[in-house]
Amino acid sequence: MCSVCSVGNPAESQGFWLVEDSLTGCGELTRSQLLCSTPSGRAFCLTSTFMSKVRVRFAPSPTGFFHIGSARTALFNWLYARHTGGTFILRIEDTDQARNSEEFLRLIYNSLTWLGMDWDEGPNPDGVGERGSFGPYRQSQRADIYKQYLQKLLDAGRAYEKDGAIWFKLLGERFKTYDEHRKKEVEKVKAAPVVIEDLIRGRVERAEDEDFVIFRSDGNPVFHFVNVVDDITMQVTHIIRGEDHLSNTSKHVRLYEGFGVTPPVFAHIPLILKSPEMGQGKMSKRDKGALIEEYQQRRFLPEALVNYLSLLGWNAGDDREKMPIAEIIKLFDLPGVNQSNARFDGKKLGHMNMLYLLELPAGRFLTLAREYFETLPDRVVAAAALSSPADYFAAVMALAQPKIKSIDELAAYTVYFFTDGFPCDAKVKEKVLAKGDPKARLAELMAALPAMDFSSDAAIEEGIKALAVKHGLGFGDYQAVARLAVTGTNVGPSITGIFRLLGLARIQARLQSFLSTV
């Protein structure tokens, strides 16, 4: 029996079954596809899994900020669509009129676009009109379709009205029992459990033993109903969603049966949990680092975020972690997705971001840096940076790019290039002044400065080294105190680069004014 489409058996196969003996010849199949067929004893029918076109959907509801878990679910759907050459659908689940907002809707389009997840069907990214021939793609515009499908259930005797709402009717013997959780008596139905063949979890059985509401008394359909109707009418082949929906799936399967439709393939992906410092449970919108918007504002590189997200619950099968998106698409597959939940690790994400930052073309870094300063809350620093000559700004950024871990460090890291009003770190000052004879070093440096060649980093280095040799000291003896005087800190790019960009006059002025404070 095919684990996916539940049809036929390998003995009757026409050569379209993925079974152990026939693997060697299947060069087209990925490693994880091969593996999934054997350890768990599952078999897949190629006709259903690979030969019909994959259609997957991401179906967010615009009731809150777009967060990391949603992005990962979207990503896995998108990756699977791109991996299989299938279709990625964006559907807006906006049936909860009280909590929907246009602002959140725009945020969904914006975030997906920023992350590079383009959709083949759904509303257009600008919110005007839509694409695809299975629309409308906003549930708020699909009322007629829901009415029509409700009628099918009514006609089949599988739905009934009670207390003004419409309920889905389960088949089987009925009995009453007391529900501890809800503290009331409920009517249950005796029936064989629902069997879910999940691509990631394997076979899951769950009893579905209570009628449930499909249309509220206000006339609006509920999630379970619209979700299933939409997936049927949009011809969705694979439902990739968070494991938190696994318990809902039995309801959905019963609805598919009620409509006389074979359910799609389910793949319930693990959840993203809070990092240990953040506490227990799944990542929530209130957790630090949970919102995609935050990374966008901090100018994280979307490709780094996507790469990091792809590694939460999935891996390439070897030791590689940083990979171009094309490689991830090539290697990604559903049976290779882990079953256990993953904790979010902002530090590792930061590391990934740095890796991408290091190899970012200077031109793009410059664009991002400019955008960053344009939206920087500190308008004084921003104005100073943005009003500097373009080539000077570019030179400063070139100095900073290989040294910072994320773009939002840029203001603090480069402030002294753009203004004389930079802060001086008191602790660093104390430390540096305590070592050797810094005042003497500064005096020597100032004396040597006018004769120094400022044309290149190498020339500057040579000048300072010559000075050091002359006094029987090391480069570091001048570097540390000069850096403190000129930048107010002990971290930053090479001192030679700082000297070269700032130029003789400003170096002299800063050394002078620093000397007056010690």
Place this chain on the structure above:
RNA sequence: GCCCUCAUCGUCUAACGGUUAGGACAGUAGAUUCUCAUUCUAUAAAUCGGGGUUCGAUUCCCCGUGAGGGCACCA
């Protein structure tokens, strides 16, 4: 309370039933460059517990325990 899922270093994860249990992030200690960051080297760190099956179990089975999710006229 009931139902479902999961379980390898602190974290993300590798390991046809046979490995000195590997890599990455974070940590620690060094090296290097003018600081910092990078880089390099070294180091510490894991198979939840108990039973089976097996010549042999991280891997298969059962029971505990722990973690997560669900149990709405929310999605």
